[in-house]
Amino acid sequence: MNPSAASTRHVALVISDVDGTLLDDKKQLTTGAPGAVQRLHAAEIRFTIASARPPRMVRKLIETLDVREPFACFNGAVIVGPDEKIREEYPMASADAQFVADWIRQRGFDLWVWTNNDWLSTSPAGAHVAHHQSEMGRSPTPLTGQKISQLDVLKLVGVSDDYDALAAAEKELAAMEKKTISATRSSPYYLDVTAAEANKGSVVLSISRLLGIPTYEIVTIGDMSTDVLMFKKSGTSIAMGNALDDVKAQATFVTKTNEENGFAYAMDHFVINLPA
Secondary structure (H helix, E strand, C coil), X not given: CCHXXXXXXXXXXXXXXXXXXXXXXXXXXXXXXXXXXXXXXXXXXXXXXXXXXXXXXXXHHHHHCCCCCCEEEHHHCEEECCCCCEEEECCCCHHHHHHHHHHHHHCCCEEEEXXXXXXXXXXXXXXXXXXXXXXXXXXXXXXXXXXXXXXXXXXXXXXCCCHHHHHHHHHHHHXXXXXXXXXXXXXXXXXXXXXXXXXXXXXXXXXXXXXXXXXXXEEEEXXXXXXXXXXXXXXXXXXXXXXXXXXXXXXXXXXXXXXXXXXXXXXXXXXXXXXX
């Protein structure tokens, strides 16, 4: 999008990614984020989040940032109201969930399965479990059997610290052109797979509809390929300075990194005080 065209638009709502955007590399809320959200509210600009995380892992963030609008978890598989009641839900089809789970295992990645009530893992002591465990206040349920089609799956995750292998897997799934699933990396080590309706582009459309705000008045901000989907549906998009190069290439603006309070910088320079 042409930045000069974007700058003439009225902004009514900001939808932000969480990890790598609102959070720093240590998974802590960046120091400038709460003040920036307060300045958005003062400017009568609404604010919400679209996260790959489950609702339980964003509760504290919602409270700290005073989020007053519906927000998205599991990349949009669940839209939750500020009262914590589920507004919309998009589980995976059983056959799709089983196919993808088997596919993830065949590639040697750890498999996480998220439902509304449970978190299951093929490697309960594996990579990146500890952080989620501390945030969730519980360990994952060991996933020992092969069959998951009986579960109401909201999101599957392939977990690996082999970033290149995970990036290749993302491309491989895309090449299959399965129209009923969405597969994008929410971080270099997470490949998230949901129902096709559960992606961050759909989040923009859902929240636009729920709040009665046209998409061209929505600003989105993020750092990963999963966020590009919401860039494409919003009037203005902002990539973090720590974003992948191909993510930056598809954004209207690029801000500073998450270690440099890039979210706050973006709100002040590209949203509240739009560039001339």
